[in-house]
Amino acid sequence: xxxxxxxxxxxxxxxxxxxxxxxxxxxxxxxxxxxxxxxxxxxxxxxxxxxxxxxxxxxxxxxxxxxxxxxxxxxxxxxxxxxxxxxxxxxxxxxxxxxxxxxxxxxxxxxxxxxxxxxxxxxxxxxxxxxxxxxxxxxxxxxxxxxxxxxxxxxxxxxxxxxxxxxxxxxxxxxxxxxxxxxxxxxxxxxxxxxxxxxxxxxxxxxxxxxxxxxxxxxxxxxxxxxxxx
Amino acid sequence: xxxxxxxxxxxxxxxxxxxxxxxxxxxxxxxxxxxxxxxxxxxxxxxxxxxxxxxxxxxxxxxxxxxxxxxxxxxxxxxxxxxxxxxxxxxxxxxxxxxxxxxxxxxxxxxxxxxxxxxxxxxxxxxxxxxxxxxxxxxxxxxxxxxxxxxxxxxxxxxxxxxxxxxxxxxxxxxxxxxxxxxx
Amino acid sequence: xxxxxxxxxxxxxxxxxxxxxxxxxxxxxxxxxxxxxxxxxxxxxxxxxxxxxxxxxxxxxxxxxxxxxxxxxxxxxxxxxxxxxxxxxxxxxxxxxxxxxxxxxxxxxxxxxxxxxxxxxxxxxxxxxxxxxxxxxxxxxxxxxxxxxxxxxxxxxxxxxxxxxxxxxxxxxxxxxxxxxxxxxxxxxxxxxxxxxxxxxxxxxxxxxxxxxxxxxxxxxxxxxxxxxxxxxxxxxxxxxxxxxxxxxxxxxxxxxxxxxxxxxxxxxxxxxxxxxxxxx
Numbered sequence: 001x002x003x004x005x006x007x008x009x010x011x012x013x014x015x016x017x018x019x020x021x022x023x024x025x026x027x028x029x030x031x032x033x034x035x036x037x038x039x040x041x042x043x044x045x046x047x048x049x050x051x052x053x054x055x056x057x058x059x060x061x062x063x064x065x066x067x068x069x070x071x072x073x074x075x076x077x078x079x080x081x082x083x084x085x086x087x088x089x090x091x092x093x094x095x096x097x098x099x100x101x102x103x104x105x106x107x108x109x110x111x112x113x114x115x116x117x118x119x120x121x122x123x124x125x126x127x128x129x130x131x132x133x134x135x136x137x138x139x140x141x142x143x144x145x146x147x148x149x150x151x152x153x154x155x156x157x158x159x160x161x162x163x164x165x166x167x168x169x170x171x172x173x174x175x176x177x178x179x180x181x182x183x184x185x186x187x188x189x190x191x192x193x194x195x196x197x198x199x200x201x202x203x204x205x206x207x208x209x210x211x212x213x214x215x216x217x218x219x220x221x222x223x224x225x226x227x228x229x230x
Numbered sequence: 231x232x233x234x235x236x237x238x239x240x241x242x243x244x245x246x247x248x249x250x251x252x253x254x255x256x257x258x259x260x261x262x263x264x265x266x267x268x269x270x271x272x273x274x275x276x277x278x279x280x281x282x283x284x285x286x287x288x289x290x291x292x293x294x295x296x297x298x299x300x301x302x303x304x305x306x307x308x309x310x311x312x313x314x315x316x317x318x319x320x321x322x323x324x325x326x327x328x329x330x331x332x333x334x335x336x337x338x339x340x341x342x343x344x345x346x347x348x349x350x351x352x353x354x355x356x357x358x359x360x361x362x363x364x365x366x367x368x369x370x371x372x373x374x375x376x377x378x379x380x381x382x383x384x385x386x387x388x389x390x391x392x393x394x395x396x397x398x399x400x401x402x403x404x405x406x407x408x409x410x411x412x413x414x
Numbered sequence: 415x416x417x418x419x420x421x422x423x424x425x426x427x428x429x430x431x432x433x434x435x436x437x438x439x440x441x442x443x444x445x446x447x448x449x450x451x452x453x454x455x456x457x458x459x460x461x462x463x464x465x466x467x468x469x470x471x472x473x474x475x476x477x478x479x480x481x482x483x484x485x486x487x488x489x490x491x492x493x494x495x496x497x498x499x500x501x502x503x504x505x506x507x508x509x510x511x512x513x514x515x516x517x518x519x520x521x522x523x524x525x526x527x528x529x530x531x532x533x534x535x536x537x538x539x540x541x542x543x544x545x546x547x548x549x550x551x552x553x554x555x556x557x558x559x560x561x562x563x564x565x566x567x568x569x570x571x572x573x574x575x576x577x578x579x580x581x582x583x584x585x586x587x588x589x590x591x592x593x594x595x596x597x598x599x600x601x602x603x604x605x606x607x608x609x610x611x612x613x614x615x616x617x618x619x620x621x622x623x624x625x626x627x628x629x630x631x632x633x634x635x636x637x638x639x640x641x642x643x644x645x646x647x648x649x650x651x652x653x654x655x656x657x658x659x660x661x662x663x664x665x666x667x668x669x670x671x672x673x674x675x676x677x678x679x680x681x682x683x684x685x686x687x688x689x690x691x692x693x694x695x
Binding site for chain 2: 006045057
Binding site for chain 1: 515534551572589606607625646
């Protein structure tokens with residue numbers, strides 16, 4: 001029957017058959033077009049499989065990995081060589097406003113009622129009117145929904161709210177939020193280090209500001225979820 | 231017992247050995263270099279064996295475990311081989327749990343089916359890889375290990391805890407299904 | 415016990431549902447669901463009625479209240495959390511609002527405005543009109559065949575938008591964004607860790623911004639577009655399938671603009687460290 005012969009075709013293809021069986025299959029193949037076609041199809045599948053390319057994941061998984069490694073305490077301290085480490089945040093690299101100022105970053109964040117301009121060489125964030133800003137270095141401004149002069153305080157408050165509500169949240173959700181925050185922190189650090197090399201680069205400053213805004217939004221969302229959890 | 235594909239060239243081995251030593255003493259930047267070099271292979275294996283949903287998480291677990299066990303890596307095989315073996319063990323350990331998950335999810339759960347196989351470049355291979363993903367667990371594991379990764383049936387039998395005969399039958403089943411999904 | 419099967423009704427579950435009710439509704443009545451966990455599946459039909467079928471345990475109940483403005487469903491449990499699987503049919507054009515924690519949502523049909531928020535769970539919506547706000551913290555979000563002010567968010571999942579017109583905002587953090595068969599004049603798609611893919615028409619007066627930090631940006635547009643394209647990256651690279659004439663280059667870093675055709679639309683492609691590709695559809 002065709003079915004019985006077909007069952008042997010893969011083993012025949014892979015050279016797994018005994019000499020006797022192999023001869024019988026070959027004799028059958030000489031007479032059976034259908035089996036010959038099937039054999040070629042199986043060969044094509046095997047070849048296609050062997051040619052499959054390896055693809056890196058769409059997302060960069062390194063952040064999640066290094067976070068877990070840092071949590072085990074076995075990483076060299078040198079991995080976190082920049083930024084403040086908030087108390088209780090293991091392995092999280094953060095960027096604060098004083099750091100940005102010290103690095104001479106030019107950054108503009110606009111919220112209703114307050115406008116923040118960080119200027120090279122300044123020791124304090126400088127408040128500016130929008131008119132004065134428009135004459136400043138051609139930096140892109142990012143609109144945010146919070147008081148930018150209080151950025152670090154806003155972050156601290158939200159992290160506290162998340163911390164207090166952490167026990168009420170599903171550990172899976174906590175892990176996801178922590179990973180996302182780590183992703184954002186890492187992006188902020190990349191942008192910050194790039195800006196150190198090119199402090200007036202308007203793409204970089206807008207990118208950093210947008211990432212800082214993203215962090216606040218995520219923390220706001222996390223705090224809301226934590227408060228709602230019961 | 232290793233797959234036949236993707237053996238690293240001799241020239242890379244020296245710098246990789248250096249990175250291994252650094253990583254074993256706590257240098258995460260060195261470990262990141264190792265990660266970047268091997269993640270495509272590990273992730274592709276995870277994705278094909280257990281599906282896209284869990285592949286990211288399992289890949290991370292592989293590297294975290296590799297970091298933890300670096301102290302036991304003697305260097306008798308290449309790092310890639312050692313890592314690969316670790317990945318196989320971890321993935322096979324997971325499949326028992328995840329196999330049940332997949333069966334439950336595949337009962338008409340269109341949301342997850344649609345999400346599991348996003349489009350990706352290169353253009354070739356989308357339909358074929360997706361078809362591999364649709365194979366039932368047993369056939370898919372055997373197919374990936376044999377035709378993609380290059381293991382022999384007796385090796386697969388040992389890895390999966392089945393007989394060589396079962397492995398051969400599953401492989402044939404898989405190929406018979408997949409021949410309809412070759413492009414062009 | 416017999417259950418009345420209405421013509422064209424959705425399939426009943428294997429287990430007899432605990433709730434199965436039909437409510438007559440006037441035009442413009444919204445569907446509002448606040449539940450903890452489970453599935454919410456909504457389809458549209460041509461009746462002026464909502465049919466609500468819910469599977470849940472005996473210790474869980476569905477509170478149904480109705481006003482002229484909305485039909486509200488609330489999951490309640492006498493013990494522990496409420497996990498309820500809903501299958502609901504609503505009139506065409508109904509606005510739908512779903513909030514939950516472990517809820518996955520599937521809305522399909524001629525819907526009105528749609529709002530969905532969940533923490534763990536995937537969201538799939540097909541057929542929203544006018545407005546959409548879809549947010550899952552951990553799950554994937556998919557929006558198809560929608561028109562209007564469309565907003566999709568996920569923190570840890572990926573976003574897929576297909577065949578959308580109007581304005582589209584897609585924001586992810588740890589996930590990729592795929593926009594395909596787009597017919598929109600305003601698109602903003604940004605993620606931090608993931609690849610942004612775009613395939614669609616370019617409106618001559620439109621604005622399109624695709625950005626990521628560590629992933630790639632791949633935009634496929636028609637060959638005959640009129641657009642000013644600006645590309646910004648710090649450590650990535652750029653490749654275009656179009657012959658390009660640089661109109662503006664900033665020094666130090668890879669930022670430049672070029673014009674294709676008459677330059678009407680604005681396309682901004684940004685990736686801090688990944689590849690940026692501009693292709694023909």
